[in-house]
Amino acid sequence: MGKLTSWFKRRPTKLSDSGQGGTNESLPPAHLAQTRQLLSKMKILPSKMRVNRATDAKPLYRRFWFWAGLGVGGGIVALIYGISLIDRTLPDQSELNAVFREQTLTIKAADGTILQQQGEATREQLQLEQIPDNLKKAFIASEDRRFRQHNGVDVQGIVRAGLNNLRSQGVVEGGSTITQQLTRILFLKQEQTIWRKLKEVRLAQKMEQELTKDQILERYLNLVYLGSGAYGVADAAWVYFSKSPDQLSLAEMATIAGLAPAPSLYAPDKNPEAAKRRRNLVLLRMQEDKIITPEQRQAAVQEPLALKSSLPKRVQVESPYFTSYIQKELSKYVSPNVLKSGGLVVETTLNPSWQKVAEEAVAKTLRNQGRWENFKQAAMVAIDPRNGEIKAMVGGKDFGKNQFNRVTQAQRQPGSTFKGFVYATAIATGKSPYDSYEDAPLVVDGYEPKNYSENFRGSMNIREALTRSVNIVAVKVLIDVGFTPTIKLAHDMGIKSELKPTYSLALGSNEVNLLELTSAYGSFATQGLHAEPHGITRILNRQGKVIWSANFKSKRALDADSAAIMTWMLRNVVQAGTGGAAQLANRQVAGKAGTSDEARDLWFIGYIPQMVTGVWLGNDDNRPTYGSSSSAAYTWREFMEKAVEGMPVEKFPKRPKLDGRKGTIKAQSIKPKQMLNRSIASKNDDSEGESARNSDESGSSRRRRRRRSYSQEEQQSSNYTPRRRRRDRSESSSSNSSSESSTPRRRSRRVESDSPPPRRSRRELPPANSSGSSGSSSSQPSWRDRLRPSN
Numbered sequence: 001m002g003k004l005t006s007w008f009k010r011r012p013t014k015l016s017d018s019g020q021g022g023t024n025e026s027l028p029p030a031h032l033a034q035t036r037q038l039l040s041k042m043k044i045l046p047s048k049m050r051v052n053r054a055t056d057a058k059p060l061y062r063r064f065w066f067w068a069g070l071g072v073g074g075g076i077v078a079l080i081y082g083i084s085l086i087d088r089t090l091p092d093q094s095e096l097n098a099v100f101r102e103q104t105l106t107i108k109a110a111d112g113t114i115l116q117q118q119g120e121a122t123r124e125q126l127q128l129e130q131i132p133d134n135l136k137k138a139f140i141a142s143e144d145r146r147f148r149q150h151n152g153v154d155v156q157g158i159v160r161a162g163l164n165n166l167r168s169q170g171v172v173e174g175g176s177t178i179t180q181q182l183t184r185i186l187f188l189k190q191e192q193t194i195w196r197k198l199k200e201v202r203l204a205q206k207m208e209q210e211l212t213k214d215q216i217l218e219r220y221l222n223l224v225y226l227g228s229g230a231y232g233v234a235d236a237a238w239v240y241f242s243k244s245p246d247q248l249s250l251a252e253m254a255t256i257a258g259l260a261p262a263p264s265l266y267a268p269d270k271n272p273e274a275a276k277r278r279r280n281l282v283l284l285r286m287q288e289d290k291i292i293t294p295e296q297r298q299a300a301v302q303e304p305l306a307l308k309s310s311l312p313k314r315v316q317v318e319s320p321y322f323t324s325y326i327q328k329e330l331s332k333y334v335s336p337n338v339l340k341s342g343g344l345v346v347e348t349t350l351n352p353s354w355q356k357v358a359e360e361a362v363a364k365t366l367r368n369q370g371r372w373e374n375f376k377q378a379a380m381v382a383i384d385p386r387n388g389e390i391k392a393m394v395g396g397k398d399f400g401k402n403q404f405n406r407v408t409q410a411q412r413q414p415g416s417t418f419k420g421f422v423y424a425t426a427i428a429t430g431k432s433p434y435d436s437y438e439d440a441p442l443v444v445d446g447y448e449p450k451n452y453s454e455n456f457r458g459s460m461n462i463r464e465a466l467t468r469s470v471n472i473v474a475v476k477v478l479i480d481v482g483f484t485p486t487i488k489l490a491h492d493m494g495i496k497s498e499l500k501p502t503y504s505l506a507l508g509s510n511e512v513n514l515l516e517l518t519s520a521y522g523s524f525a526t527q528g529l530h531a532e533p534h535g536i537t538r539i540l541n542r543q544g545k546v547i548w549s550a551n552f553k554s555k556r557a558l559d560a561d562s563a564a565i566m567t568w569m570l571r572n573v574v575q576a577g578t579g580g581a582a583q584l585a586n587r588q589v590a591g592k593a594g595t596s597d598e599a600r601d602l603w604f605i606g607y608i609p610q611m612v613t614g615v616w617l618g619n620d621d622n623r624p625t626y627g628s629s630s631s632a633a634y635t636w637r638e639f640m641e642k643a644v645e646g647m648p649v650e651k652f653p654k655r656p657k658l659d660g661r662k663g664t665i666k667a668q669s670i671k672p673k674q675m676l677n678r679s680i681a682s683k684n685d686d687s688e689g690e691s692a693r694n695s696d697e698s699g700s701s702r703r704r705r706r707r708r709s710y711s712q713e714e715q716q717s718s719n720y721t722p723r724r725r726r727r728d729r730s731e732s733s734s735s736n737s738s739s740e741s742s743t744p745r746r747r748s749r750r751v752e753s754d755s756p757p758p759r760r761s762r763r764e765l766p767p768a769n770s771s772g773s774s775g776s777s778s779s780q781p782s783w784r785d786r787l788r789p790s791n
């Protein structure tokens with residue numbers, strides 16, 4: 001034992017209990033075990049020292065399985081991290097249902113027809129069942145033969161494409177599936193990077209989980225770019241062959257399907273030989289996949305490439321004034337971020353049939369009356385007053401030359417059309433249509449309004465004053481009811497523009513636009529209810545989900561009785577006054593004509609129970625015209641006669657009883673600092689008739705004397721400067737105005753003039769000393785008062 005111990009002491013042996021040590025010389029395993037036991041008994045072996053069980057063992061870091069395991073584990077961790085990193089950059093899961101590209105905008109009419117598209121948009125979105133079966137299979141054979149088998153990424157297809165590309169020493173086949181291509185169209189850019197490809201693969205897998213194969217195929221066929229501005233198979237069929245997809249031949253279907261990999265290379269209108277080779281390859285694959293027979297393939301190959309090119313439908317803009325208005329309105333209803341992301345579909349209120357009729361009516365007036373009466377522009381808007389929906393809008397003569405929208409952007413003086421709000425306020429304060437006022441010379445705080453003909457009719461009631469559009473009576477009524485109630489009612493009824501409290505307000509000196517003026521008159525048609533005018537019904541996002549829907553509630557602007565009385569009075573304007581040219585057969589029409597100073601603006605705003613339409617004629621540079629409001633009324637009738645075809649005939653409510661009415665608005669009478677009422681000089685019947693006849697002949701000289709702006713008159717009246725004479729036009733009240741308006745006199749200087757008053761004897765004239773300061777009639781009732789109905 002001593003010898004053995006001394007031998008171990010001389011021998012440098014390394015023993016390890018972990019098996020990680022080694023020895024300089026190896027011992028047989030049996031001897032090693034016996035030696036270990038012996039050393040343990042002799043307490044020569046330290047407690048922490050153990051002998052290797054395998055004398056040839058290596059350190060762990062030098063073993064193959066260690067590094068192999070570490071590599072596999074690290075790869076798994078890296079893959080998981082990479083996938084999570086990619087997923088964080090991908091669109092939200094809900095966005096995988098997108099049906100439109102980013103940065104696109106589609107505007108549709110009320111019947112679903114497309115008015116305008118912007119961006120990489122497809123004009124015609126087809127349902128899968130609307131696409132011919134052979135066209136669908138042609139794309140599958142050309143782009144993704146295992147489309148129905150894979151889960152978004154086709155490994156076999158990638159390997160096959162790689163081998164084919166190697167054999168051809170070029171890129172002849174791609175490995176991207178239809179699903180991958182769709183994700184690239186909807187969400188990814190076209191840069192050639194590994195990161196983009198990884199995102200594409202991951203998106204395709206997610207999309208396959210969210211959508212069915214048919215949904216993926218439908219979206220792809222509607223969105224794929226096929227060259228020459230064509231997005232989707234419907235666009236391509238139109239652009240290359242001027243056909244719908246269901247009219248295409250087998251050869252034409254194969255030609256379109258062959259465009260997907262490289263539209264610029266295989267475009268039949270640019271490279272017909274390459275297009276034929278690609279078409280024939282698609283036909284061959286269809287035969288190999290047993291989609292078509294050899295005979296069908298051979299017939300299609302022999303078919304000549306007969307192109308019939310057309311411009312993409314999406315570049316054709318319908319109703320451009322309306323669509324530009326819609327684009328400006330979008331920011332009211334959706335956030336800037338939503339607008340920026342795009343892919344929106346906007347459903348509007350426009351009636352395409354009425355829009356076409358409106359455009360024709362405006363063009364006809366500009367072509368005829370416009371040349372004779374020296375106006376170069378026109379505008380029209382039609383609104384359903386019951387809900388505020390804009391049904392037609394023509395903003396000018398030529399959108400291509402001038403995009404200025406005269407319906408929404410042009411601020412013009414409404415002239416006598418504003419009298420409707422003055423008289424409506426009077427009626428709402430409790431006044432009767434038969435209350436009389438004196439049509440006589442008036443000067444109030446330095447402001448002197450004038451009737452256009454410079455004639456005065458004496459005592460007349462409110463209804464007749466509105467029918468004949470008498471200026472002086474309108475100013476007197478405004479003084480009686482006050483600025484504040486009149487302005488408030490006009491705003492409640494739909495006027496958005498600022499209205500200043502001046503005496504010329506009664507004669508339409510404050511500028512408004514055609515849309516708000518027309519909408520405000522619609523409140524008369526709906527018995528005093530006003531609905532906000534709008535052109536959008538719904539807005540849909542890229543996923544086809546509604547993100548905004550119109551929900552405009554009508555608000556009470558005027559009590560129903562006052563609105564019904566005003567409609568009754570405005571019907572008389574059309575039947576026997578200045579709006580005669582707007583009469584429609586078998587339909588009740590109410591409305592008001594208007595003309596600003598020197599006939600710079602010609603208006604007619606008219607309505608039936610179901611529709612209110614406004615017309616403006618004039619010049620952008622504010623030059624005077626030779627026309628009259630009858631031309632505007634004639635244009636209104638040209639549109640309405642065709643628009644109402646097939647529309648049920650409705651009547652306005654009956655006029656309420658006038659006795660015992662109580663006002664719903666409190667008058668706030670104006671107390672002028674200076675007010676001078678002059679009496680009417682006695683005139684015999686002949687002199688009155690002669691004066692009326694001479695009024696037209698002296699029109700040119702009066703225009704020269706009358707060339708001053710409303711703003712100057714308002715400033716002078718507010719500062720009480722020396723009197724300036726106001727001579728606003730009153731429209732002709734002749735019962736023959738309708739027939740006269742349809743055949744306007746060429747280059748005539750005749751502008752809307754008052755017709756002479758009814759013949760009367762001297763004893764029927766009001767007393768010379770009667771005063772109109774309070775708006776009351778003379779103590780002796782006139783013949784009109786004696787004849788008015790008792791109710």
